[in-house]
Amino acid sequence: MVLIGKTVVITGAANGIGKGLAKRxxxxxxxxxxxxxxxxxAQAVAAQIGGDALSCDVSKESDIRNLIETVEDTIAPIDLFCANAGILTLGGFEVPDAEWDRIWQINVMSHVWTARHLVPRMVARGGGYLMITASAAGLLNQPGAAPYGVTKHAAVGFAxxxxxxYxxxxxxxxxxxxxxxxxEMIRGHEDSVxxxxxxxxxxxxxxxCVEALADERFLILPHPQVLDYMRLKxxxxxxxxxxMMKLNQRFADSS
Known part of the structure; x- marks a missing residue:
């Protein structure tokens, strides 16, 4: 995909990776x-780049549906949707069910809802592009953060x-x-695994991402070492x- 002239939606665009994607x-x-x-x-970022800003809580299917409909009906057909918003939850099986439910909604179901309401539109007009932000944890797992590792695995599987x-x-x-x-996700965890x-x-x-999208590559690895770890796995x-057990022992305290 060549990005010039394309309409791109980015969730979680107010900061971090989403903000970086919006600017680039x-x-x-x-x-x-x-x-x-x-x-x-989101409005602050949009003002810097001459884009648009819309509110969206990706833990709600209705918000994602409204985002897609608003962009398609009032701005332009969506060429690329970057499902980027996500959260980190630390801990293991002791994490309360409510927190497991919340991270599942945001890190997994938001992608399902995006596809549910956007993919049929894209297919009907001959194509489109969906980019899901998962994590190396979705390929390798994450010591000290079962909810995060599990949901990011699910995000990769759904992608x-x-x-x-399709x-x-x-x-x-x-x-x-x-x-x-x-x-913000890494703040306070700079010494983590x-x-x-x-x-x-x-x-x-x-x-x-720009380079991978140009080649239409499925896997985008900004840290190239991850590919070596996948091969070892x-x-x-x-x-x-x-x-990984050794890593878990090494980073247990920092996690």
């Missing part, structure tokens, strides 16, 4: 719609399913899987689990 995609010539539960933050089900109907799908990115290969800036993530799952 605008530089590439896209018209960006910044969506966030923090409307004032794969959409790609294999790829022959003109839909393109990418899944963004960085490790630590300088944002996610930062083992360094904390990169949102603009670095955005550049990786598939080559010897038991050995990989042993290594």
């Amino acid at each position: 995609f605008s530089e590439e010539g896209a018209h960006v719609v910044c969506a966030d539960i923090d409307l004032a933050g 794969e399913w959409v790609a294999m089900t 790829g022959d109907k003109g839909l393109r799908v990418s899944v963004l899987c960085p490790q630590a990115v300088r944002s 996610a930062a083992i290969d360094g904390i990169i800036e949102p603009d670095e993530v955005a550049q990786a 598939t080559e010897d799952y038991d050995r990989w689990l042993g290594g």
Whole structure:
């Protein structure tokens, strides 16, 4: 996908990765719609790039449906939807059900609802692009954060399913899987396992996305080391689990 002239929607656009994507995609010539539960933050980003801003709480299907309908009916057909909003929840099986439900709604169901209300529109007009922000945790897991690792695995799985089900109907799908990115999510966790290969800036993530979208690659890895870890995992799952146990012990306190 060449971004010039395209209409792009980005959720979680008020800060972090979403803000970095909005700025970089605008530089590439896209018209960006910044969506966030923090409307004032989204408006500030939109003002900087000459885009639009809309309120959206991705934990609610009605908000996602309204976002898609508003953009398609009043701005333009959506060429690229970046389902970027997400949250981090630390802990394991002791995390209360309400917190498991909340992270499931935001990190997984928001993607399901986006596809439910947007993919049929895209297919009907011959194609479109969906980019889901997951995490390296969705490929490798995350010591100290079961809800996060589990939901990000599910996000990757759903992206794969959409790609294999609608790829022959003109839909393109990418899944963004960085490790630590300088944002509110990493604040206070700079020494966590996610930062083992360094904390990169949102603009670095955005550049990786521009390059991957141009090639229409499914997997976007701003931290290239993740590919090596994936290969180790598939080559010897038991050995990989042993290594992850050591990582878990090493970072238990910081998590």
